[in-house]
Amino acid sequence: MVVPLMHVITVAGLLFTIGVMGVLFRRNAIIVFMSIEIMLNAVNLAFIAFSRYHNDVNGQVFVFFIMTLAAAEVAVGLAIIIGVYRNLRTSYITDINSLKH
Amino acid sequence: MSAALFYIFAGLLLGSALFVVLNRNPMYSIVALVFAFANLAGLYFLLEAYFIGVLQVLVYAGAIMVLFLFVVMLLNVQPDQPQLGVVPLERWWYGVLVILFVVLLLILVGRGAQGSLPAAGDEASSIGSVRAVGEALFTKYLLPFEIAGLMLTVALVGTVFLAKRRI
Structure with a gap:
């Protein structure tokens, strides 16, 4: 019994949608950040599936670079969240609106 | 790849990802996300991407999630209070648009990618x-x-x- 490629891609699509819903509907900045990680991982899964399907190593190299990027992004982003918390005493994105008013 | 294992890992992955988004307590969300990444590593192993699977466990489930854990503990984040109706209406429309986009993309991809992944050991990779x-x-x-x-x-x-x- 083999798995159709479409099923793997569908799992990746569902994972991406879950991540987008987290970004849109959660107010806690840390959860929003975790949802972004979920979206990056959905893309990685699609890359790996197509890399296996075409028997091509390039997709896996791309995933390697995306992981490097995610690590850098998480470090900087969490530092920003800590900085915002230090100044405003909140981590809710609805409360961070001083540029709006 | 083993089909039964694939569906088990995929189900656990999607379930724990939903738990991350739906849970109010950030601490539980982080633990669920670690579990989701471990399942994703399992999927990578099934897809015979061994190096990436190991990196997933080391970098994501290890380093990145520990960073998240530290920040949540440092900020002492409390669980969210339920606030229904606080989500603006246009965000629902964004959500619907994104779902439509993903479905259309899947349909488009599905036309080109009809094949199935080779079974384990079927084709030495x-x-x-x-x-x-x-x-x-x-x-x-x-x-x-x-x-x-x-x-x-x-x-x-x-x-x-x-x-x-x-x-």
């Missing part, structure tokens, strides 16, 4: 090995590899600059 990925990284992608190292250095300096009170 070594593209996921450390050797194959390393060879590609250090020959064809040498310059991007160096730039990635530079980017990590910049991120390190930037993080220290942002997190330190007084330089």
Whole structure:
């Protein structure tokens, strides 16, 4: 019994949608950040599936670079969240609106 | 790849990802996300991407999630209070649009990718090995590899600059 490629891609699509819903509907900045990680991982899964399907190593190299990027992004982003918390005493994105008013 | 294992891992992955988004307690969300990444590593192993699978456990489930855990503990984040109706209406429309986009993309991809993934051992594949990925990284992608190292250095300096009170 083999798995159709479409099923793997569908799992990746569902994972991406879950991540987008987290970004849109959660107010806690840390959860929003975790949802972004979920979206990056959905893309990685699609890359790996197509890399296996075409028997091509390039997709896996791309995933390697995306992981490097995610690590850098998480470090900087969490530092920003800590900085915002230090100044405003909140981590809710609805409360961070001083540029709006 | 083993079909039964694939569906088990995929189900657990999607379930724990939903738990991350729906749960009010950030601590539970982080633990669920670690579990989701472990399941994703299982999927990578099934897809015979061994190097990437190990990296997933080391970098994501290990390093990145520990960073999240530290920040949540540092900020002492309390569980969210339920606030129904606080989500603006247009966000629902964004959500619907995104779902439509993903469905259309899947339909488009589905036309081109009709085949199925080769079963384990069916077709000897070594593209996921450390050797194959390393060879590609250090020959064809040498310059991007160096730039990635530079980017990590910049991120390190930037993080220290942002997190330190007084330089």
